[in-house]
Amino acid sequence: MTEDTFAIQTEKLSKRFGHFVAVNSVTFNVRRGTIFGFLGPNGAGKTTTMRMLLGLLRPSGGKAKILGYDVAHQPRAVKKRIGYMSQRFSLYDDLTVEENLLFFGRTYGLRGARLRERIQYALRMADLIGREQTPGRELAGGFRQRMALGAAILHDPELIFLDEPTAGVDPVSRRSFWELLYQLVNDEGVTIFVTTHYMDEAEQCQELAFIHGGQIVAQGSPADLKVTLMRGVVIELTPDDPPEAMRLLKEASAAGALRVDDIALYGAQIHLVAQDAAQAQQQLAEVLTTGGVQFDPPDVIRPSLEDVFLSAIR
Amino acid sequence: MLFRIGNLVQKELWQLTRDVTILIMILIGPVLQLTLIARATTQGFHYQPIVVVDQDHSALSRRIVDAFNNTEELRVVAFLDSPDQIDPWLDRTQAVMAVTIPAGLEAELARGTPQIQLLVDGTKSAGASYAIGAATGAINSIAAGQRAATGGELPFLNVRTQVRFNPTLNISFFVISAQLGFIIYQVALIVAALGLTRERELGTLEQLLVTPMRRVELIIGKAIPAVIVASLNFIIVFLIVNQGFELPMRGSFALLFLLSVLFIVAEVGWGLMISAFSHTQQQAVLFVFVLAMTDVAFSGYTVPVERLPQVMQWIAQLFPFQHYLQILRGVMLRGADLSSLWPQAIALVMLAIASSGVALFALRRRLD
Structure with a gap:
């Protein structure tokens, strides 16, 4: 069953803006329970591809299946099962850590004991115990980043999208962030789709795809790519x-x-x-x-x- | 669905209570605006100093001067011997108006063409026009009494005047009620226009759009807090106006509140439309400004709607503010109910449905 094997399957996925082809017939598969790195220079089509996978952009052509659901036709089934953390660690600056988590948890339909339990889990994971009442704006970069990750995994998603998750974060926080990601993959069996342009981060992924000029120019494990490419x-x-x-x-x-x-x-x-x-x-x-x-x-x-x-x- | 909308509304209210700018705009702004306007419209017209050049020295001229002093607006502060002495008084703004009563006024009565000259300080246009009004009123009432006594038929006293007199209190009621409407208008529009735009600017909108929250839930969840805040604001400003400025409330508060909420819904629709077209909060605020200028122009706030060209009058019907002002003044000042205000009420219902519908449509397209 391919649907059990792959968390993401795309087939000739394309996006045109007017005459500009941002993503040109991209086909790739992401195995469940892996960290998949999506690499490319700025403007290569990384973010556009991810936005299509998230259901934020309608593809001009081709299709994408997320966890077995067609993004174009069953967007809500997809959205319930995925988490997303944007580059800007989007959370509400004027709300406290706890209020942010409460809001996003409820948005995903969590309530009561389950909501409290997941918030405790997220706080522990993000090392934010004791900072529940801190307003978002007073959190340092590394905490903001982990809190955004915490908000993205509250509903126990099977697949997490991370858009340049360590941009602007110091090396120590970056290291501990990646340890968190490994934990999620190994302990919870989630799949992670991460875009980056840090090569040392790319080395940490089990599988990589290079996108350039809207096309995938190479795909494979870091070790394989070094040999074949x-x-x-x-x-x-x-x-x-x-x-x-x-x-x-x-x-x-x-x-x-x-x-x-x-x-x-x-x-x-x-x-x-x-x-x-x-x-x-x-x-x-x-x-x-x-x-x-x-x-x-x-x-x-x-x-x-x-x-x-x-x-x-x- | 209700759970998610309720959750979003709660989050919005958390944020609004922490937003100092919004709080100032809602609470302190209106009090300040109203106080300034009320002072400007009422205080200015009490006991305005005038000077009189009485060249007639007759019983009639003395009665005219007494009539001036009996008005609330005018006080004769000096009698001058000749018109040549007027200029210094007006120049040093010690008087807003000089009244010249020519010699032989009583004698000219017989021929029916007596002249009284009013000279006003044009730089104080508001005060001056009220002074003219008050003086004319005083002179006319004497003229009427005189005519009744003598049985004369020709226009008795000829005074150059353009402004018809209105009791000052009515004018300030007129302005304050418009201001009450405008404050509600501003708050509904700003809160609705900024809500989604702020999320777009901060990047949290994207975060919301990848959750299972539906577009409609997001839009309704953004509209409800704006309606709540503007409705609360209505109650606050109404109390200030009613208690603090003694604007009468002759009609039903329940009716006025209901129609106000309807008006707020219509304006929140406009605000959401603005948020569909704005990329930044700055842009949204500019759009609100442009819309407010248009609304004010068509509202009868500055120029009566009946004086606009026919086409503009039709356009004016499309702006909720205009209808709301009529409702506000009708209920508060005249004690009107739905039997006379139904055309405005129906217009508000239709405009509320139209603007919410268009906003929903525009935003759903924009959020896709």
């Missing part, structure tokens, strides 16, 4: 003058003296993607030595997701 090998170089080295390498590449597919600056390092590692290493050593730039011996490294991503959209 990476064309060539990644050489990491640490020069003493990275900008000057970048300039020299790009010139050489344009002139044909250096055979590489891509050159990108990563902080103090330069990543080069080449089909023939040995040849490229020899060529770049010549270019840099001639140009007077000092450098540590270049290494062939395991590609990061970012390398894979850049390679996929090139």
